[in-house]
Structure formats: C-alpha cells, structure tokens
Amino acid sequence: MPTSRVRGTRLVLLALLLGALRAISFVSSAGPSPRSASSSLALNAEVSRKQALLTAAVLASGASAAEAEDMKSKVKSLLKEDPTPNDNGAPEKHIPKVTVTGASVDVVVPHVMDKEKPHYIQYIWVADASSGEVLAVKSFQATDGSPPTLTASLAKGTTAKPMLFCNLHGLWEGEQFTV
Numbered sequence: 662m663p664t665s666r667v668r669g670t671r672l673v674l675l676a677l678l679l680g681a682l683r684a685i686s687f688v689s690s691a692g693p694s695p696r697s698a699s700s701s702l703a704l705n706a707e708v709s710r711k712q713a714l715l716t717a718a719v720l721a722s723g724a725s726a727a728e729a730e731d732m733k734s735k736v737k738s739l740l741k742e743d744p745t746p747n748d749n750g751a752p753e754k755h756i757p758k759v760t761v762t763g764a765s766v767d768v769v770v771p772h773v774m775d776k777e778k779p780h781y782i783q784y785i786w787v788a789d790a791s792s793g794e795v796l797a798v799k800s801f802q803a804t805d806g807s808p809p810t811l812t813a814s815l816a817k818g819t820t821a822k823p824m825l826f827c828n829l830h831g832l833w834e835g836e837q838f839t840v
C-alpha cells in the first residue's frame with residue numbers, strides 16, 4: 662500500500678476517534694435533564710409530606726396500624742428513658758387535664774410550644790389505667806400551636822389516665838378518669 666494511502670486511512674480513523682470522544686464527553690457533561698431533576702424534587706416533597714402526616718397521626722382517629730404501632734413503641738421507649746412521672750418541672754404547666762364528653766376525651770396541657778429553645782410537648786397519650794396499654798396517642802412538633810391537645814374516642818367503661826412527654830421535663834401523668 663502506498664504511503665500516502667496509509668496516511669489518509671490513519672487520518673480518517675483519527676477523525677472518527679475524535680468524533681466518538683466528543684460524543685462521549687457531550688453525554689457525560691449533559692447530566693440529568695431538567696425534567697428528571699424536577700421529578701426528584703417532587704419526590705422529596707412527597708416524602709416530607711408523608712412524614713408530616715405520619716407525625717400528626719392520631720391512633721384513635723384513623724392512623725394506620727403501622728403508624729399507631731410506631732408511635733406506641735416510641736412512647737414505650739420514652740417510659741424506659743424516664744420511668745418516674747411528675748418529678749421535674751412546674752406541675753401547673755405539665756399535668757395533662759381531661760374533659761370527657763360522652764365517649765370523646767380531650768387531653769390538653771397549658772405548655773409552651775417553643776421552637777427556638779426548643780421546649781415542647783413531644784407526645785400526649787391515654788393509657789389504660791390497669792394494663793398501661795396505649796389507647797390513643799398523638800405526636801407533636803415544636804412548631805405546632807399551643808396548647809397541645811389530643812382528642813380521642815374510647816370504649817364506654819374504659820378507665821384510663823392521661824400522659825405526656827416534655828422534651829425538657831420528661832414524663833407527666835394526670836388523674837385517671839372513666840368514660
């Protein structure tokens with residue numbers, strides 16, 4: 662093969678190689694398309710929304726069984742963390758008060774919901790007076806309004822006690838009641 666022909670073939674091959682390299686670098690620098698970026702943002706927003714719904718869920722008013730079990734196990738771990746109620750902080754700001762109207766129970770406490778410190782009520786629940794079983798539970802964020810309130814429906818004849826957990830002052834319980 663004449664030398665000029667060989668040189669020409671090499672040049673063609675080189676041009677093809679450069680073209681291929683350019684194509685590869687274009688693909689790698691393009692990154693995710695704007696469409697896929699916005700999809701992942703939408704996905705993140707959906708995850709946050711579900712978490713907010715989960716933490717706001719109330720066992721007695723339609724939370725799923727899985728959500729209720731999750732909150733119950735958190736309450737149980739708080740009881741292990743601070744097993745003695747009413748021993749830290751001002752009683753008038755921490756003892757939960759109950760209003761019974763038929764089978765409906767409101768549990769409320771005049772406590773701050775201060776997101777700056779933070780200082781807030783993390784959980785309010787109603788426990789069966791004899792077994793201690795959690796009958797209704799609600800979780801709160803420091804950004805929620807004050808006073809934190811749990812509303813629940815209990816079976817007629819149930820005797821229970823209201824309980825709560827403050828992030829700074831631990832476990833508190835109020836007087837037992839019967840619906």
Ligand SMILES: [Fe+2]
Pocket residue numbers: 750755772780781827828829830
């Ligand atoms: Fe407190």
